[in-house]
Amino acid sequence: MDITLCRPGGRRACSVCCGCFNMRDISRQSLSSFLERGLERLSLFGGGSEPELHSEVRDETTHICPFQGLAEALPGCLLHPAIHGSDGRGASLYGERICGEFFCPAHHLLDEGARRLLLSMELDWYLYSIAILDPLGFVWMLDEAFGNDGRSSGPGLSPAEAAAVKSALEAHAAFLNRLDGPIFYYSRSEYLLDYHRFSPASGSPETERHRLSLRQLLRLSA
Numbered sequence: 192m193d194i195t196l197c198r199p200g201g202r203r204a205c206s207v208c209c210g211c212f213n214m215r216d217i218s219r220q221s222l223s224s225f226l227e228r229g230l231e232r233l234s235l236f237g238g239g240s241e242p243e244l245h246s247e248v249r250d251e252t253t254h255i256c257p258f259q260g261l262a263e264a265l266p267g268c269l270l271h272p273a274i275h276g277s278d279g280r281g282a283s284l285y286g287e288r289i290c291g292e293f294f295c296p297a298h299h300l301l302d303e304g305a306r307r308l309l310l311s312m313e314l315d316w317y318l319y320s321i322a323i324l325d326p327l328g329f330v331w332m333l334d335e336a337f338g339n340d341g342r343s344s345g346p347g348l349s350p351a352e353a354a355a356v357k358s359a360l361e362a363h364a365a366f367l368n369r370l371d372g373p374i375f376y377y378s379r380s381e382y383l384l385d386y387h388r389f390s391p392a393s394g395s396p397e398t399e400r401h402r403l404s405l406r407q408l409l410r411l412s413a
């Protein structure tokens with residue numbers, strides 16, 4: 192796991208595992224507004240237990256941490272020592288150790304080639320997060336853009352291929368927002384058990400129409 196995906200630089204960063212994609216409305220506008228209010232939530236926090244969020248959620252059993260927000264205009268943990276000055280993550284439900292040591296399924300499911308291709312793309316934090324929460328969907332998009340020639344671990348994306356994958360990620364985000372239920376999983380096994388509900392990589396009947404429309408987008412744009 193050489194390349195860590197959490198905050199790799201540029202406009203890419205992620206706080207998906209902090210729960211923001213458990214919001215019912217995961218549009219860019221809704222999540223931006225939630226993250227923009229992170230500093231305000233933090234300033235109102237006087238210690239003790241976490242402030243409660245009153246948002247419509249996808250999965251009642253999955254936590255949305257109030258301490259995520261925008262740091263240097265990118266999503267991240269406002270209690271992280273690099274941002275907060277000292278490590279304040281102990282105040283959160285997960286605590287300092289889990290927050291510091293967790294790696295999401297993308298870290299296990301994206302091989303080095305796919306990670307390099309992901310990092311080579313000009314994505315904002317939102318589309319980057321979509322690729323992180325459905326890593327095999329992202330690999331599927333690469334394969335489709337490359338015409339299934341097995342180059343997803345190859346050297347690079349042409350500008351047309353990168354534009355096609357970007358459009359597909361945007362369309363995938365809109366599709367995910369229309370679905371009910373969870374779209375992010377904390378373990379690889381849970382993700383693989385449930386990705387038939389939403390991932391074009393699953394080949395499932397319920398994603399067939401979406402897969403065809405993405406395929407058209409990827410092939411037409413490339």
Ligand code: SF4
Pocket residue numbers: 196197198205206207208209293294295296297323
């Ligand atoms: S979801 Fe994955 S890439 Fe994003 S912050 Fe969490 S561990 Fe890092």
Ligand code: SF4
Pocket residue numbers: 206208209256257258259260267268269270271280283285286290
């Ligand atoms: S305290 Fe933990 S869960 Fe909360 S935003 Fe920071 S890293 Fe994420």
